[in-house]
Amino acid sequence: MKKRNFLRKPKIIVILGQTATGKSDLAVKIAKKVNGEIISADSRQVYKGLDIGTGKITKKEMKGIPHYLLDVINVKRKFTVAKYKELTEEKIKEILARGNTPIICGGTGFYIDAITKGIIFPEVPPNIKLRKILEKKSLTELLKILKKLDRRCADNIDTKNKVRLIRAIEIAKTLGKVPTAEATPPPYKFIKIGLFLPTDKLKKKVEKRVKKMFKDGLLNEIKKLKKEGISDKRLKELGFEYYNPTPETVITETLKYAKRQITWFKRDKEIKWFDASKSVIIKRL
RNA sequence: GCGUCGGUGGUAGAGCGGUCAAAUACAAGGGACUGUAAAUCCCUCGCCUUCGGGCUACGAAGGUUCGAAUCCUUCCCGGCGCA
Numbered sequence: 001m002k003k004r005n006f007l008r009k010p011k012i013i014v015i016l017g018q019t020a021t022g023k024s025d026l027a028v029k030i031a032k033k034v035n036g037e038i039i040s041a042d043s044r045q046v047y048k049g050l051d052i053g054t055g056k057i058t059k060k061e062m063k064g065i066p067h068y069l070l071d072v073i074n075v076k077r078k079f080t081v082a083k084y085k086e087l088t089e090e091k092i093k094e095i096l097a098r099g100n101t102p103i104i105c106g107g108t109g110f111y112i113d114a115i116t117k118g119i120i121f122p123e124v125p126p127n128i129k130l131r132k133i134l135e136k137k138s139l140t141e142l143l144k145i146l147k148k149l150d151r152r153c154a155d156n157i158d159t160k161n162k163v164r165l166i167r168a169i170e171i172a173k174t175l176g177k178v179p180t181a182e183a184t185p186p187p188y189k190f191i192k193i194g195l196f197l198p199t200d201k202l203k204k205k206v207e208k209r210v211k212k213m214f215k216d217g218l219l220n221e222i223k224k225l226k227k228e229g230i231s232d233k234r235l236k237e238l239g240f241e242y243y244n245p246t247p248e249t250v251i252t253e254t255l256k257y258a259k260r261q262i263t264w265f266k267r268d269k270e271i272k273w274f275d276a277s278k279s280v281i282i283k284r285l
Numbered sequence: 286g287c288g289u290c291g292g293u294g295g296u297a298g299a300g301c302g303g304u305c306a307a308a309u310a311c312a313a314g315g316g317a318c319u320g321u322a323a324a325u326c327c328c329u330c331g332c333c334u335u336c337g338g339g340c341u342a343c344g345a346a347g348g349u350u351c352g353a354a355u356c357c358u359u360c361c362c363g364g365c366g367c368a
Binding site for chain 2: 124237
C-alpha cells in the first residue's frame, strides 16, 4: 500500500478552456476540496496592473486559496513561455512538498502545454536588438539568412511567418543551428478538465463580463498604465482590451479569441470536457 | 414631378464588353503552433462535382452583341439637387 503510493506520480489538476467559462471559480472550489493551491496559466495576468482587462481573480474571489503566477512582472518588461515554465515548475515542487495539490488554471494553451508536455525551449533568450533589425527585412531576405545558418530548418519552416523566421534566426545565430523540437514528459500525472460553453451562452456570458469590465473601470486602468509611461504600442500588445476599447470591440474580439482557444485545445485528447452551463463536475478527483 | 448619382457574394467595396464565380478587406469555418501565444501564420469561403468540369449568379424584365456585372430601354428601390 505504502509502496504503491510512493511510486505513483503526483497528481496535478489542470483547468483550462475558453474565456468567461468560470475556470477560476471552479479552481477555487476544487482547491477547497483537495487542499489545492492554484497556479495561473494566463499570459497576461502575470503582469502587475492588468487586472480588470484580463479578468484577473480578486483577493475576495480567491477565498483564501493561494494563487501563484499572478502579478509576477512589471508591464514594462516582457514575459515569455520559458519563464512561465521555470516559475511554474518551481511552484509545483513547493506545493507538492507541502503535501498539497497543485491546480493549474488558465486559458493560455501554449503555457499549459509547456508544463504538461514538458516542452524544452532552446536556451536562447529573446534578443531585442537583433529582432529590431530583422523585423525590417522581408520574408525572402529572412529566409535567405536562415538558409545560410541552418539549411534544414529553413526547409521546414513556415516561410510566411515572420515571427517564427526571426526566432529561428535568433536561435541559429547563437546555437549554430535550430535544435529539433524536444520534450521530456514531466514526472506528474495531469488531470485535464476543459470548460466550454455553447456559442449562444458564451456570447451572453462575454457580454455580461465585458459590461462589468467597463463598469469596474477598465478605462481608468488604461489611464493609469498610460500615466506610468506605457506606450500605445505596448498597450496594443497587451490585447484588445487595452487599446481604444469599446464594449462592442471587446465583445467581438473576445468571442473570436475564444474560438482560437478551442482550436488549440482540440488536439489534446487528454482533456475531459465539461459544459460549463451545466453545474455538474467535481466528484471523484 | 424633373434632373442626377447609385443598386455587385454574409458585410464593406473594386470591376465598367471577353482573361469574372467576380480584386481587396472584414466576418464565418477549418488548421498550424517549442522563449511575442488574446501573438504570428496557413487553407476554405455561390451550388454541384467522378476535381476534368458542370450549373445558377452582379436590383427586375427585355434588348444590342459571337460574347454583358459591364452598353441600350423600361420598371422597381435608395441618396442627392431642383421644383
